[in-house]
Amino acid sequence: MTTTKLKPVDAVVVGSGVVGSIMSMELANAGLKVLCLERGRMIDPQTDFVMPYVNDELKYDRHSDIFQNLSRETITFRNNARQTALPMRELGSFKPGEMVGGTAAHWGGNARRFLPHDFEIRSKVTERYGKNFFPEDCTAQDWGVTYEEFEPYYDQFEHIYGVSGKAGNLNGEIQSGGNPHEGPRSREFPNPPTRPTPQGQLFAKAATELGYTPFQGPAAAMTQDYNNLYKVMLLECQHGGFCSSHVCSQGAKANPLTAVLPALYKKDNFELRPLCNVIKVNTDSTGKQATGVTYIDARGREVEQPAGIVVLATYCFNNTRLLLLSGIGKPYDPQTGRGVVGRNYSYQVGGRVHVFFDDREFNPFIGGGQVNTSIDELNGDVIDRAQLGFVGGAYINCPSAGASPIKSKPVPHGTPRWGAEWKKAVAHNYRRTLGVHIHGSCMSYRQHYLDLDPTYRDANGLPLLRMTFDWHKNEQKMLAWMYERCVEIAKAMKPAKYHAHAIPLKYSIIPYQSTHNIGGAVMGTDPSTSVVNRYLQSWDVPNLFVVGGSAFPQNPAQGPTGTIGMLACWAADGIKEIYIPKPGPMV
Amino acid sequence: MAESALLHAYGYLIQPEVRFLDAAVERLIPTDDLGPGGRDAGVTCYIDRHLCSAWGTHGRNYRSGPWLEGVPEQGFQSRLTPQEIYRIGIQEINAFCRARYEQFFENLPAPRQDEVLKALEQDKVELPSLSSKLFFDLLWRNTEEGYFADPMYGGNRGKVGWKLLGFPGVASGAYNAHLDNPAPYRAEPVSILDIQLKQAQVDAQGFAKHIMLKQDGGK
Structure with missing residues (x-):
């Protein structure tokens, strides 16, 4: 194939999602000529996603063309290295996006910070419980940067995404109404917290009785009209449901399309090029300097785009896969434990207790992906784990996400799956149920990793990424304990019935769990256990930055997007303040 | 027809x-x-x-x-x-x-x-x-x-x-005011099809104008 070589740009950013849009904005603000390449199609949120047509569960939740098109590219999956990995032929467990705006275009809007403890989990847990407290095969490690250093960048992201909430810790002073266990904030949230729904109020009452301190979860759907850091106007959320998996018609949910790209499009030194599928990061003959990227455009032409700086800003899978396809960094080998690319892939643990009432009725269709009442006492370092025997924690919440009729109508345990009894049960319970949800951390383990599949290939003939992952007994033990706590909360609500989901023995690719896949190109202080340094700069190729969920060394309990956005602000600042004045290794 | x-x-x-x-x-x-x-x-x-x-x-x-x-x-x-x-x-x-x-x-x-x-x-x-x-x-x-x-x-x-569930279909602009209101919101459901066929009204933002039902489910 002949390759067309284009004129160089200062920086090429691969992906236009939460990371790519912010990195593009910040680098363009620094005066660089920035090109953003996106594999998905162009979107005009003003015209493509309008009422009433966005209120369509079938189109957007079941058959969405804003999710990744697996006919061109998927991953392969197996629980362990003894199995043959098989392709994920249909979407299930997670829903990566494929359009301008990326996965964040259809996120739910839970915009939490990780706890200070989460960034230093290896040293803090070892300090408190001894080094043998971690499972022997656990490869969890410190991030190499502390919460204190990250705090200004969380603050920056929250003022781009208009995050709502009530501070629970302002400069070390505990505040009422917020999460008392969060890390210190330098100032209040940019927007006031969501209003608790009747379901949330019931959860809060039960949780308070049991000694917890409930608060409204931080949310990136506007609680009032908000003019953000980039001078883009976001509108107040109307709580019409159809939120997560959907694109908001009101521009109320902050995402790349609504919060960042409108400001970027006005810049002469920025170009967004959709339908360009990057397949490789190119390096010079030394392999120590990136020269740009190669992509395949919509017409199938191979194009080389030279650039001074390359930023990989895609979903965790593609950041890792592009490094492997480009031969940058040593691939991880689970046999020897050596190598880094693909190491420390992880996910998150989820659980649900369904609670049913006979004497209460709710309006479950009113709400949004981000509306929830939460507790954080079971997370981080708050609980003493010495007797519990597991590493990690969870936050518990009661969401009012907008219950859509195809997928959100749980029935009590023992109800037949179909037929007259089922019909009676859904009619009775749809408006009389709420959920107590567990969002748990997941450590990284030696045997869970990403590499290239030896058999299956994508539409371009390139190897698919292979995931080897299963639930570890550490997380199963944690989940069992969390279920006991959630059942206590459920009982305190005095329901007619309740039941907990079963603890999964094996990880399955089938049911939706969360789009919170992380790792594979993790950050750290040691090149033998990390792909990028504390500035998200490749240890091997200093003008290559790999930014996103791929950089998490393990997964804390909170949704990852707040931290992914923060990392984009952090990495962009590092490039501007340290790299540009003095190109080369920053550490 | x-x-x-x-x-x-x-x-x-x-x-x-x-x-x-x-x-x-x-x-x-x-x-x-x-x-x-x-x-x-x-x-x-x-x-x-x-x-x-x-x-x-x-x-x-x-x-x-x-x-x-x-x-x-x-x-x-x-x-x-x-x-x-x-x-x-x-x-x-x-x-x-x-x-x-x-x-x-x-x-x-x-x-x-x-x-x-x-x-x-x-x-x-x-x-x-x-x-x-x-x-x-x-x-x-x-x-x-x-x-x-x-x-x-x-x-x-x-x-x-x-109707079986009590799901009102296309959202109403009135939901925001009802977010923290415990009173049951009961409305005649509105579909996208209804709106396309002009059998239901929408407001300026495209939200459905719901016709509320009585608490016993009747109109």
Whole structure:
């Protein structure tokens, strides 16, 4: 194939999602000529996603063309290295996006910070419980940067995404109404917290009785009209449901399309090029300097785009896969434990207790992906784990996400799956149920990793990424304990019935769990256990930055997007303040 | 009316399949005093339209070999498309019913139909070409979709699925004020189809204008 070589740009950013849009904005603000390449199609949120047509569960939740098109590219999956990995032929467990705006275009809007403890989990847990407290095969490690250093960048992201909430810790002073266990904030949230729904109020009452301190979860759907850091106007959320998996018609949910790209499009030194599928990061003959990227455009032409700086800003899978396809960094080998690319892939643990009432009725269709009442006492370092025997924690919440009729109508345990009894049960319970949800951390383990599949290939003939992952007994033990706590909360609500989901023995690719896949190109202080340094700069190729969920060394309990956005602000600042004045290794 | 004739136009399904599906979806969601069942809700029509879409040939699924069975945790691994699963599955289930009960599925008495559906669900019927559970799971997933998706896709006729739940359909601009209000919000459901046919009103933002129902469910 002949390759067309284009004129160089200062920086090429691969992906236009939460990371790519912010990195593009910040680098363009620094005066660089920035090109953003996106594999998905162009979107005009003003015209493509309008009422009433966005209120369509079938189109957007079941058959969405804003999710990744697996006919061109998927991953392969197996629980362990003894199995043959098989392709994920249909979407299930997670829903990566494929359009301008990326996965964040259809996120739910839970915009939490990780706890200070989460960034230093290896040293803090070892300090408190001894080094043998971690499972022997656990490869969890410190991030190499502390919460204190990250705090200004969380603050920056929250003022781009208009995050709502009530501070629970302002400069070390505990505040009422917020999460008392969060890390210190330098100032209040940019927007006031969501209003608790009747379901949330019931959860809060039960949780308070049991000694917890409930608060409204931080949310990136506007609680009032908000003019953000980039001078883009976001509108107040109307709580019409159809939120997560959907694109908001009101521009109320902050995402790349609504919060960042409108400001970027006005810049002469920025170009967004959709339908360009990057397949490789190119390096010079030394392999120590990136020269740009190669992509395949919509017409199938191979194009080389030279650039001074390359930023990989895609979903965790593609950041890792592009490094492997480009031969940058040593691939991880689970046999020897050596190598880094693909190491420390992880996910998150989820659980649900369904609670049913006979004497209460709710309006479950009113709400949004981000509306929830939460507790954080079971997370981080708050609980003493010495007797519990597991590493990690969870936050518990009661969401009012907008219950859509195809997928959100749980029935009590023992109800037949179909037929007259089922019909009676859904009619009775749809408006009389709420959920107590567990969002748990997941450590990284030696045997869970990403590499290239030896058999299956994508539409371009390139190897698919292979995931080897299963639930570890550490997380199963944690989940069992969390279920006991959630059942206590459920009982305190005095329901007619309740039941907990079963603890999964094996990880399955089938049911939706969360789009919170992380790792594979993790950050750290040691090149033998990390792909990028504390500035998200490749240890091997200093003008290559790999930014996103791929950089998490393990997964804390909170949704990852707040931290992914923060990392984009952090990495962009590092490039501007340290790299540009003095190109080369920053550490 | 031309429109009602279109409700019985089938783009993929053939007549034996329509008869099978009308009978099966009516057992999965039966007509009772709560309202119409799957047949009168148009679930068969929904399934047909759905099979005519890109989904019917798994247009967005990964479809390259080698095709291996794998373990259940690895998910859908059949080389058959939904179109093929329905065509082959219905033919083979009818052959099973004729061999065992000397009747097509749709002519069996209701309790017998339930028995057959349960056996399919539990993978207890040995079909020559596919797992009976694979067929059942697909049928049940599509039946639920057809009963509860917007009526513009051919099912949920008369919004019977939404009335059953008390789901008001397209959101109202009044929801924001109701977010923390414990009073039950009861409205006549509004579909996208209603709005397209100008049988329901929208406000300036495109939110539905709901007609509220009395607390006992009447207008």
